[in-house]
Amino acid sequence: MAVILDGKMLSAKFREGIKAETEILKHKTGKAPGIAVILAGDDPASNVYVTSKERTAIECGFHSVVERVSANVTTEDILKLVKKFNDDDKIHGILVQLPLPRNCDEKTILRAIKPEKDVDGFHPYNVGLLNIGEDCLMPCTPFGVMNMLADYGIELSGKNAVVIGRSNIVGKPIAAMLLKANATVTICHSKTKNLAEICSKADILVAAMGRPKFVTREFIKTGAVVIDVGINRLDGKLCGDVDYDGVKDMCSFITPVPGGVGPMTITTLMQNTLKAFKMIEKL
Numbered sequence: 434m435a436v437i438l439d440g441k442m443l444s445a446k447f448r449e450g451i452k453a454e455t456e457i458l459k460h461k462t463g464k465a466p467g468i469a470v471i472l473a474g475d476d477p478a479s480n481v482y483v484t485s486k487e488r489t490a491i492e493c494g495f496h497s498v499v500e501r502v503s504a505n506v507t508t509e510d511i512l513k514l515v516k517k518f519n520d521d522d523k524i525h526g527i528l529v530q531l532p533l534p535r536n537c538d539e540k541t542i543l544r545a546i547k548p549e550k551d552v553d554g555f556h557p558y559n560v561g562l563l564n565i566g567e568d569c570l571m572p573c574t575p576f577g578v579m580n581m582l583a584d585y586g587i588e589l590s591g592k593n594a595v596v597i598g599r600s601n602i603v604g605k606p607i608a609a610m611l612l613k614a615n616a617t618v619t620i621c622h623s624k625t626k627n628l629a630e631i632c633s634k635a636d637i638l639v640a641a642m643g644r645p646k647f648v649t650r651e652f653i654k655t656g657a658v659v660i661d662v663g664i665n666r667l668d669g670k671l672c673g674d675v676d677y678d679g680v681k682d683m684c685s686f687i688t689p690v691p692g693g694v695g696p697m698t699i700t701t702l703m704q705n706t707l708k709a710f711k712m713i714e715k716l
């Protein structure tokens with residue numbers, strides 16, 4: 434029977450640690466980690482995420498600012514906000530919620546964030562550091578997965594890891610992190626041939642392609658660790674990219690949806706903000 438990787442429990446534990454460290458640093462320096470989130474438009478899912486980020490930041494003892502702007506905003510308007518936060522000494526982390534409205538130039542906006550405040554790890558400077566294996570701010574969802582694997586003592590060195598999905602937010606960065614942890618990494622995507630066969634060789638399988646319950650028994654090696662990054666809505670219910678009930682008896686470890694990877698993401702954002710604070714304030 435699989436061990437369920439409990440992201441809810443783990444993120445609560447990590448948040449306690451962040452809160453305690455923040456308290457100590459506040460006492461020592463008189464300063465608090467500060468995070469600014471820019472949300473353009475009224476996408477309901479983004480709104481839920483941003484509200485949750487704000488609540489968690491406050492729970493951790495951070496200074497938190499959210500700028501909500503309309504969907505008609507221009508690239509220049511967002512660049513002005515980014516510049517304001519780049520120059521604001523009370524802000525150590527800047528996050529621009531994606532997706533941006535269609536008329537905004539995402540590449541230009543993400544590149545305008547100061548790399549040392551780039552708590553999403555999306556700036557090409559941080560992407561480059563990650564890919565040469567150096568210390569940097571790393572994307573929250575994949576970094577949260579790595580923290581979860583580490584906390585459960587899951588060995589990665591020498592293991593076959595297969596990642597389904599090649600997004601800049603999850604697939605590519607988690608592949609880089611697994612490689613750094615000495616796994617042998619294969620990245621699959623929509624054009625991959627023999628997908629199930631490749632996945633069935635995986636000791637660690639990461640599903641991050643956004644297709645509800647796509648990963649079924651023929652994808653799974655007996656004893657595999659299965660990480661489900663998908664969040665999909667099917668018949669009004671949340672489900673992942675993995676057919677959880679269908680595969681779980683084959684796995685050694687598996688993440689549920691909800692309650693697996695999801696809760697780790699915002700916690701990791703707080704860890705990144707604390708890290709940026711310590712770097713910027715030289716603590």
Ligand code: GUN
Pocket residue numbers: 528529530531532553573574602
């Ligand atoms: N939208 C979905 N996931 C993310 C994320 O990790 N960061 C940002 N900024 N936007 C997102």
